[in-house]
Amino acid sequence: MIFDKVAQIIAKVAHCNIQDVKPESELTALGVDSLKAITVIFEIEETFDVEIPNEAIKSIVTVSDILDKLDKLINQDESH
Amino acid sequence: MQSLDNNLDVLLAKAEIFSPDSSAMLLQEKSLARYLEKEYRSYLKNPISLQSTGISTDKGPIMDQTDDLMKTHYDESIELFMGFLDTRYRAYTMAYYGETGDDEISLEEAQLNKFKLISQRAQIKGHENILNIGCGFGSLETYLLDKYPDIHITGITPSKVQINYLKKHMQDRSHPLSSGFTLIEDVFDESITEKLGLSQYDLVISIGVFEQLLNMKAMLALIAKLLKPDGRTFHHFITSQVTTPHVRLDKKTVIGKYFPGGRIWPHDEFSRHTDHLDLVNTWFVNGKNYLRTLNEWHHRYWNSVPLLYEKGFNIETIKYWNDYFLLCKAMFSPLDGAFYGNSHYLFTMKR
Numbered sequence: 001m002i003f004d005k006v007a008q009i010i011a012k013v014a015h016c017n018i019q020d021v022k023p024e025s026e027l028t029a030l031g032v033d034s035l036k037a038i039t040v041i042f043e044i045e046e047t048f049d050v051e052i053p054n055e056a057i058k059s060i061v062t063v064s065d066i067l068d069k070l071d072k073l074i075n076q077d078e079s080h
Numbered sequence: 081m082q083s084l085d086n087n088l089d090v091l092l093a094k095a096e097i098f099s100p101d102s103s104a105m106l107l108q109e110k111s112l113a114r115y116l117e118k119e120y121r122s123y124l125k126n127p128i129s130l131q132s133t134g135i136s137t138d139k140g141p142i143m144d145q146t147d148d149l150m151k152t153h154y155d156e157s158i159e160l161f162m163g164f165l166d167t168r169y170r171a172y173t174m175a176y177y178g179e180t181g182d183d184e185i186s187l188e189e190a191q192l193n194k195f196k197l198i199s200q201r202a203q204i205k206g207h208e209n210i211l212n213i214g215c216g217f218g219s220l221e222t223y224l225l226d227k228y229p230d231i232h233i234t235g236i237t238p239s240k241v242q243i244n245y246l247k248k249h250m251q252d253r254s255h256p257l258s259s260g261f262t263l264i265e266d267v268f269d270e271s272i273t274e275k276l277g278l279s280q281y282d283l284v285i286s287i288g289v290f291e292q293l294l295n296m297k298a299m300l301a302l303i304a305k306l307l308k309p310d311g312r313t314f315h316h317f318i319t320s321q322v323t324t325p326h327v328r329l330d331k332k333t334v335i336g337k338y339f340p341g342g343r344i345w346p347h348d349e350f351s352r353h354t355d356h357l358d359l360v361n362t363w364f365v366n367g368k369n370y371l372r373t374l375n376e377w378h379h380r381y382w383n384s385v386p387l388l389y390e391k392g393f394n395i396e397t398i399k400y401w402n403d404y405f406l407l408c409k410a411m412f413s414p415l416d417g418a419f420y421g422n423s424h425y426l427f428t429m430k431r
Binding site for chain 1 (some may be wrong): 096107108110111112114115118119122
C-alpha cells in the first residue's frame with residue numbers, strides 16, 4: 001500500500017514507467033535528480049502527512065530508503 | 081499567455097521545460113520553497129558566525145571573477161534581457177511593491193517605486209554629481225535624468241551587452257541618457273581613481289552589485305576617496321537575515337552557477353564597516369518584492385521563448401534560464417520574504 005503510493009509519486013515526478021519503480025531501484029536511475037528528489041519528498045509529505053527533515057533527504061539513494069524513513073515516521077506518529 | 085508554436089511546444093515538453101503557470105512548475109516551486117524554508121528555520125535556530133564560514137570581509141580584491149560573471153550572465157544576448165525586463169527602465173534588480181510586497185501594481189510601476197524609494201533614502205536632491213557602480217542598462221540614470229535636469233551621473237559597467245545598449249540610447253536625443261550621463265567601460269577596482277579622480281562625487285551609489293563584493297573594507301575606503309568631503313554613499317543588494325553556510329555562491333550551488341563569485345551577505349555585516357565612513361541608516365526590504373519581480377520576469381521570459389528560439393537559443397539554454405527564475409523565486413518565497421530580501425545602507429563621509 002505504502003509502496004504503491006510512493007511508486008505512483010516517483011513515476012509522476014520522474015515521468016517514468018511505474019513498473020520500473022522497485023524497492024531496490026536507485027532514484028537517479030529512475031530519472032530523479034536532486035531537484036526532483038525534493039519534489040518527491042514534498043509529495044510524500046503531503047500524501048502521508050509527515051515531515052521529512054532535509055538531512056534525511058541527503059541520505060536517500062534507493063526507493064527502499066524512502067520506505068524505511070516513511071515507516072519510521074508513521075510508526076513514530078502512531079506511538080505518540 | 082502567448083501560445084508557443086507546435087514544434088517548439090513538443091521540444092519543450094520533451095525536455096520537461098514548463099511554463100510558470102503549469103502544475104508541474106508550480107509543484108516544483110512549492111516543493112523547493114518548502115525545502116528551503118526548513119533550511120532557513122535551521123539557520124535561524126542555530127546561528128553561525130561569518131568567521132565560521134571562513135569568509136573574510138576585509139581581505140583580497142574588492143570584487144572577483146568579473147570576466148566569468150559577464151560571460152556566464154550579464155553578456156547573454158540582449159534579446160534575453162529585453163524579453164523579460166520592464167519596458168521603461170530595463171532594471172535588472174528587485175522592483176518595489178510596497179513594504180509588504182503586496183501592492184497591486186505593474187512591474188513598470190513597481191520599478192518606478194523602487195527608484196523613488198532609493199532616491200528618498202539616498203537623499204537625492206537633484207543637482208548632485210553621482211557615480212553609479214554597475215549601472216546595468218542605465219535604469220537609475222534614466223529615472224534620475226528624466227526627473228532632474230541638473231543632475232550628472234557617471235555609470236560604470238564592464239558588460240559589453242550593457243555598453244552597446246547604453247551607447248545606442250546615449251545617441252538617441254529623445255532618451256534621458258542622451259544628456260547628463262557619462263559612461264565608463266570598466267570594472268570597478270582601485271585603479272578606477274585614475275579615470276574618475278578623487279573627491280569628485282556627492283553620491284556614490286550601487287544597486288544590485290555588491291552581491292559581487294568580496295572586500296567590504298577596501299570598497300568603502302575606495303568610495304571614501306571618490307566622495308567630496310560632505311558626500312554620502314548608498315547601496316542596495318540582496319542579503320539574508322542571518323549568516324548561512326552558503327554565503328559564498330560558488331558554481332556548485334544552484335544559484336552560484338548563475339552568479340559565479342558572488343556572496344549573499346547577512347544584513348548586519350556591511351554596516352559594521354565604519355572605518356572610513358559613518359553609517360546613517362540601514363533598511364531591510366522584504367523578499368516578497370523580489371518574488372513578485374521574479375514572477376513577472378518569469379512570465380515575460382516565457383512569452384519571449386519563441387523569439388529567443390528563433391534567434392538561436394537552444395533547448396538547453398531555454399531550460400537553463402527557465403530554471404533560473406524557478407530557483408530564484410523559491411529562494412525568496414519562504415517565511416513570507418523575511419529571510420532573503422534586499423538591504424539598503426546609507427553612509428556619509430566622517431565629519
